[in-house]
Amino acid sequence: MSEIPVPAPVVWAPSTNVPQDYAQVSGDHSAVHLDPAVARRVGLPGVILHGMYVYGYVASCLGRHAVAHGGRLSSFECRFQAPMLPAVPISVRFARGDTRGSVRVDAHQADRLVLSGVAVLTPERS
Numbered sequence: 417m418s419e420i421p422v423p424a425p426v427v428w429a430p431s432t433n434v435p436q437d438y439a440q441v442s443g444d445h446s447a448v449h450l451d452p453a454v455a456r457r458v459g460l461p462g463v464i465l466h467g468m469y470v471y472g473y474v475a476s477c478l479g480r481h482a483v484a485h486g487g488r489l490s491s492f493e494c495r496f497q498a499p500m501l502p503a504v505p506i507s508v509r510f511a512r513g514d515t516r517g518s519v520r521v522d523a524h525q526a527d528r529l530v531l532s533g534v535a536v537l538t539p540e541r542s
Contacts, residue, residue: 420537422510422519423481428473429505430465438469464499470531474508474521478535487539490517494533500525 447454479489523531
């Protein structure tokens with residue numbers, strides 16, 4: 417079976433409620449995700465998104481794409497490059513990776529690289 421095609425770019429703007437909502441489901445109530453004054457005190461421009469929320473969003477996009485093409489998301493490793501803010505669009509681009517089935521992932525927010533990684537999309541065997 418051939419390789420799964422590279423996904424189309426994805427753009428979304430997490431709402432301002434995402435940090436509070438994600439804190440409730442994840443149990444991560446770190447103040448930098450919930451309190452603007454604490455976030456600014458540590459040098460951030462305001463509350464930041466939970467990195468695992470962004471990871472999960474991108475992984476779910478990759479997984480749905482793989483399934484739509486008869487495959488699955490086998491792995492997804494990433495590195496958080498910069499804090500991500502709610503209500504600011506995040507643009508994710510995908511490109512063919514260096515190994516069979518691999519896809520490079522780069523996410524940008526306000527012209528800054530905020531996440532980079534590599535996913536593996538595996539075709540299911542017939």
